[in-house]
Amino acid sequence: MAHLNQNFISSIEHDLPSHLTMEDFIRYSNKPLRLSIRVNTLKISTADFIALMQPKGWTFTAIPWCENGYWIEQEHKVQLGNTIEHLQGLFYIQEASSMLPPTALFAQAHNSSQQYVLDMASAPGSKTTQIAALMGNQGLLVANEYSASRVKVLHANIARMGVANCALTHFDARVFGEYMYESFDSILLDAPCSGEGTIRKDPDALKNWDNNDVKGIVNTQKELIDSAFQALKPGGELVYSTCALSRKENQEVCLYLKQRYPHAVEFINLSTLFPEADKACTAEGFLHVWPQIYDSEGFFVAKIRKTASVERLLPAPRTQKNFPFKKASAKQVTELTQYLKTAFEITLPKEADVYVRDAEFWLFPALFQPFIGKMRFQRIGMKLADALKKGFKIKHEAISALTTPTTVELSDAEAQAFLMGRDIALLEKVPPRGETVVSYAGCSLGMVKHLGNKLKNNLPRDLVKDKIARYPSE
Template identity: 75%
Template structure:
């Protein structure tokens, strides 16, 4: 049972639209959330995933606002996070409401997905929306994913790597700096702002046990500063989505109206009342989505879409360029060798709309749209680490194999895939000619690299990814 205090209930009663009831709000807040997942189309099609998992007892109920999202049930009591399909990034366990902001960001005026597209996710960890955006971008262009918390940056990178994201650059800042450092740089921006988390009570019954509206003022001040920074970093004609998992007007509608007060006619609210079937049930008069738990049987959520109509004055001078960028463009000889190594060894053609960069005998793949941003601010990690140089040749990196597609893979059975993810070698039934480095896969999606020795596949999975327990259906 959720723990409400009376102050919170009084606040909700003031905020709740007249067509919704407090009884329903309390009833739905006490219901457990339906399990929901998002299929990762960077690795597998929705149809192929449904076919794969239906044979394992899964049942799918489509989420109306996300073509890749489903409420799921299965008859087997196992931890989804320990399944092969989750560990290899075929799906992400994601609450249905949190799929709304990326959908809104890419809806409406057709987003031109190309190598020059730049998108910013201002508060990214653990990575559910970041990886959803990367899939909607089809791994093209540049996705800058920022996270303020140092410990959460590691989690963010792990999820980005697991899901096969190739077009991402990670930053670790208070997101208020983006308007200053990357003024009018991004075509689209998602600000899923830090908030009081009132909408998450179905996931955490104790979330609001000590709720106090007076403590929210600091949060609201931060939200207003962040949305101003986001608007400054947005190109003219660009789209900004502001979202929270809060329920109060002061953290939602009021923050958006604050932006309009600051920047006037440069700000246009875009109605989301046709974002999906029955979206109008959650729409405010401005066209924002204010999702209450009882409307779609989900978490509470707020989503607003804002267009930048005209340029706004830069509020500070352009900061000085960052010095000592540790990467340089790979020499033509090394770039040619790397391309040949990936093609001849793994059947992988490296993307043309990306730059091969070098740092201390490490080779990386940078999105082309990254180049004009180099030196403007410090990045924690950019693109994909492709390979390390050896005395003779190169050694591929695991994250590159997960993100770059190849037709040349050895598909493993369920049991073999389990053994591989547990760090064990795979015995072959017949002894054949050794083939050297090969990609091993499950359901036609890569698991990692092994060395084919003729009678077995020697496991090359990074030690930090080896699992003690894998769940099989």
């Protein structure tokens, strides 16, 4: 049972649209959320994923605002986070409403290239990985997270989902307007908020709700949206979203921006974003999703176009010195390319550059180069391989993100054993093949050393699981 304290109800009653009732809001707030997932099209097509999971007892209902999002029901209840398909990044467990902001960001984009994209508050990575999929791993996606512990979670999810076009930063997002003035084509600001919309997932979310706390949050939201607008290129588009319900944290923050930059702010109407989007649309054209409208979490989404350049609020800061990477030489690139092609039939994407740091070889998005020195990045692109005395050693995240046809396909039982860190015995002895990629459902799982009589497990220790969910048919 959700804890809806009276202070919150009294406050929110003024913001509830006239066609909705408080009785329905309270009733839906006490209903459990429908389980929802998003298929990761960087690794598998939606049709192939549905064909893979239907025999395991999954029923799919399409989420109208996300082409690859589904509400699911399971005939056999298993813990989704421990399934093979989740661990190899074929899907993301994501609340349906949270799929809205990236959809809005990419819908009917005024700037169709959307080459430079910023996600200002990224962790744990549901929207970041959704954006990367919408970008098809092209262009450059900068994903920022303020919390140090959450940066690790963000990177783990980016690696699991096979994202290759991302650079991670770890800042208070209020610095982007200063450091990256008018640098991005598209920006998502999923702002920190009071979390009023998450009551169905967390019954205690509003137990200690206090209007004074909200006032402090609103000030932060205004500073963040200002920073985002400063970092946005003229002609670029910004999506501001929260999982809050009050006008204070939503409409009023957007109207503050309009008041601050009246000549440069244009609100984009989202009433046709998806069928029946108009049911949640405000007079300004924003989506104010209450739980009872679509049987989901509460959410707010606004899309804003920057129609003109704005005055820079702060001077350009000094650039970062001592960038620790350098571009790989033509000889190094040739040797690495030959290793990847010969050993795994992997071809590096054309829109990427190979960089070196000590004995490490990294793949950076080609568009990253103009950003070198502008601010400090935690992690750029992905680590491809380590240089050895003779040759190279490919990294797990490269295997995860770069498709390779040279694999050994594992059964359900073998894939489960592999993810638990175990070696896999071969039924008959064959000539050893050395480093080999193993896959499940046609998607890579990781590396083994093929010894002829068994596959020696090379899964990184931090990815080894104690338990893997099993379906009755497996």
